[in-house]
Amino acid sequence: GAVVSQHPSWVICKSGTSVKIECRSLDFQATTMFWYRQFPKQSLMLMATSNEGSKATYEQGVEKDKFLINHASLTLSTLTVTSAHPEDSSFYICSARRQKDTQYFGPGTRLTVL
């Protein structure tokens, strides 16, 4: 149990376009989902925490208008990178937590902005 999926696994887009990444908990209900960003050969940096039905809490330095997070159900959270630019190219990883449990990570989405 505790499987988390992400879609797409990779995406290439043009500068200025918006990209939506989905994170789903497949076999459990996730009360909280987290979005991380990972640069090459670096660690994961938490971007935001989202609880189902409420607004996401963003980490300092993360632009909430650029990285839109929606946690519409207990099994789905989406991250939309708006007006993407090459510096937004990165590996985006989500995790999901069910109540009183640890975080389970998705396989990640590689975003390349041309």
Add this chain to the structure above:
Amino acid sequence: GEDVEQSLFLSVREGDSSVINCTYTDSSSTYLYWYKQEPGAGLQLLTYIFSNMDMKQDQRLTVLLNKKDKHLSLRIADTQTGDSAIYFCAESSTGGYNKLIFGAGTRLAVHP
């Protein structure tokens, strides 16, 4: 603030033991984790330890915690080529409910 540090690279011979070390600064850490990341993939939880424990063993994995020195280690016995990956140490003061603070990751290379 909270900080987690790891050495960046470790090379071992197949069959030998690997020891990956981690230090952290948050004295309120209650849970400490080890994650494995293979190329192009997400993170796989390997094991975790509560701060009131000194050691935890799970098959080939042994976690040692020195809470006084804020030092955590992961020992992999009989290291195999399939163990080649990046290993992240992470700490949380609220059981992973909120923030996980990750180290930079240790790249383990296993050679014949």
